[in-house]
Amino acid sequence: MAATTPALDLPLFPLSNVLFPGGHLQLRIFEPRYIDLVRECARTGRGFGVCLILEGREAGQPAIPAAVGTLATITDFHTRDDGLLGIVAEGGQRFRVTRTRVRSDGQVRGDIAPWLPEETIGVPAEFGLLTTILERLAEQMTPPWRSDVAARADDASWVGFRLCELLPLDPNECQHMLELDDPLQRLAELRDILPRFQRA
Template sequence: MAANTPSLDLPLFPLGTVLYPGGQLSLRIFEPRYLDMVRECARTGSSFGVCLILQGQEAGAPALPAAVGTLARIVDFHNREDGLLGILAEGGERFRVTRTRVRSDGLVRGDVEMWPTEPTHEVPVELALLQSILERLIENLAPQWRHAPRHLYDDASWLGFRLAELLPLQTDEQQRLLELTDPVQRLAELRDILPRFQRA
């Protein structure tokens, strides 16, 4: 990361899952610190950061977040049947946390450096099978992507991020794939993981 990269002050939401650029995340909001955060984001149009929890829990005492996370922009609100606030957030750019602090209400805030968006890279022919695998996963698990434009399947970044969020990976694997900066390397690692999920 370049030394002159500007640093942003961002509220962080440590979670037990990884949000990828372009991904969607449904959240149930009930703790006062996060209700306040959502209100602030809605009022100012700002984003919050989603980081994988390294130590701790989603609720209760502040958790230790991973150093690399993803911007989340709220795209929808709804009242859930259990009376809690539900939000739908969309993943944006990735960032690296350089410093964190905990507010008196328990909300973690971080100074973060934004990562550039990955350049569009065509899926190599030797990894094209992953496109068919993603199509099957989307049909069964992710109806929101069923009408995705065909050209997205040719984008190594989009293909890799969607596979990483839909395959039943361990959280440390999800985090490693988030942190990779070469979209073709990400696809190659996913290809190598796939035999684990094949039926005997």
């Protein structure tokens, strides 16, 4: 994947799960480094990078993030019942981290090179079962984007990313799916692992 712009300096939010393009993320913000991150995003109108944690934890000492992540844009702020700040963010472009550094307060920052969005490709008939499964899962699990399924059901990239969110993949599998740059290959791999989730 070619970068579309020169590397950007952005705050990174290492998490124990993967954010996909078009996905939604709800976060509880309590550490000062992440309160600063939210303030920066609100002030500049820019997003932050979400990367899977390779080593470490979400809280405490700075974690080591994966090299490929997703740009997140904050779409809502609210005060949670526990009094902490809550945010909702939406996944945008994927990116590759070219360099990271840690501020004195523990906030991880990275130079990121954004990837071009995937080409819109229809869902071939051989993967029609995946679209049906996505429709059923969306009905059962009511994700925020469930009303978009009918309009986006023939977008191989969108269908693949949404299935990655709803199927019980482990974080490393999700990271692998994020890093694939061919939406049809992603659908093929999802189809091949479906038998794992079939009930006996």
